[in-house]
Amino acid sequence: MKHTLKTSLFVGLAALGLTAVVGSTTAKPAAAKLYARITSNQQLTTDPTTRNVTFTGNNALYTKAGTLRGARIIASGTSLGTLAAANTAGSNVRAYRVATTNRGSVYYKVVTFDGQYRGWIYGGTSTGTFGGGITPYATTQDATAPDAKTQFKLIDGALAETTNQVVYDAPANTQYQVGATPTITNLANYKDATFTVTKAVTNPRDNTTWYQLASSNADLNGKWVNKGNVTEAKPANTNTSDNSVTVVYLDGENGTNNPVDKANQTFTTTDTSTKAGQVAASSFVNADKLSLQDFAKKHVPAGYTFVSFGNDNAVFGGTQYVAVVKAK
Structure with a gap:
């Protein structure tokens, strides 16, 4: 009786289209992630x-x-x-x-x-x-360049560098893979080289200013140097009795006051109006902005110390005596 009932139910459901396969499922696949190409x-x-x-x-x-x-x-x-x-x-x-x-x-x-x-x-x-x-991003910004006629040279500290971190093909860190000029290996070779400045720029990352050079020296022409590595190349004056004073250092050891051997110096003013016999007052300075007495103190011979000036009011064309003693 039970079997007959089950059979009847199945046939009835089939007629209504409601049959299902027991234990069978159909899984819908998840949508695949779409990547760009x-x-x-x-x-x-x-x-x-x-x-x-x-x-x-x-x-x-x-x-x-x-x-x-x-x-x-x-x-x-x-x-x-x-x-x-x-x-x-x-x-x-x-x-x-x-x-x-x-x-x-x-x-x-x-x-x-x-x-x-x-x-x-x-x-x-x-x-x-x-x-x-x-x-x-602009890696440089225009800066004010010095007078185009002013002559410059590399400072002594730059010339003393053993590797070139001074002369660059472009200001440091402003262009990719462009740095110090590789062909410049001995900076001392450029101690007498002079140049003018054609352009100035500032690196906004570190606020350093760089000068582009114009020079008769082909190695330097068109290159870039940090502003701090140059100084004005002052023309050397010809020593005459109208613009110079001889500085003589006197050794005061044991009261001898003998001139220190090979220690004489020549002070030359940049002023072009002075004449022989005129007092070399402190207002007259040399290319390094030193007065006669400051110059004399700066150039005291090695191994000696300054004592005093032997005479006041030294004149152009004359001699400034300086008393020194051996350093203890």
């Missing part, structure tokens, strides 16, 4: 100096375009924003490739000037502008 990837060929940028901090740096399968973060947007504000060599960035995706997004491949970070970053929706995670 690259439609263009090209080397940038415009003037490299127009492709200097800095990070905005709005987007992260990736190993590949951020919406591609397998893209990994190299540095977060927050980290890049901090780097941009640090004002170091790593704060300046060069863009050198551009890629677009099928979604219309533009990504730039960039590298920091110090080489520490390299990767892809979102750059907006136009290949003609920098946007998103990067923005154009």
Whole structure:
């Protein structure tokens, strides 16, 4: 009786279209994640100096375009924003490739000037502008150059450097992979070289000012030097009785007052109006802005100390005597 009832129920349900296969299910697959794909990837060929940028901090740096399968973060947007504000060599960035995706997004491949970070970053929706995670950045700003006729030379401290960190092909840290001039290896070779300044710029990252040089010395012509490494090349005056005073150092040891051997110096004023017999007053200075007495003190012979001036009111064409004693 039970079997007959079950059979009847099954037939009835089948007639109504309500049958189901016991224990059978059909699972609907989950939708696969859709990744972007690259439609263009090209080397940038415009003037490299127009492709200097800095990070905005709005987007992260990736190993590949951020919406591609397998893209990994190299540095977060927050980290890049901090780097941009640090004002170091790593704060300046060069863009050198551009890629677009099928979604219309533009990504730039960039590298920091110090080489520490390299990767892809979102750059907006136009290949003609920098946007998103990067923005154009001027690595130099125009500064006031000295008079174009003024002659300069390298300071002694720069000439004494054993490696060239003085003469550059571009101001330091303002262009990617452009630094100190590699062909200049011995700065002492340029002790007599003079030059004028054709342009001055400031690096806004460190506020240093750089001069571009014009020189008859081909090694220096067109190069860049930090403002602090140059000094005005003052023309040497010809010593005459009208503009110079001989400084004689007298050794006061045991009251002898004999001239110190080979210690005489010549003070020469830059003033062109003086005449022989005129008192060499303190208002008359030499090329180093020293008066006669300051000059005499500065050039006391090695191994001696200053005692006093042997005569007052020394005159041009005459002699300034200086008493010294051997240092104890």
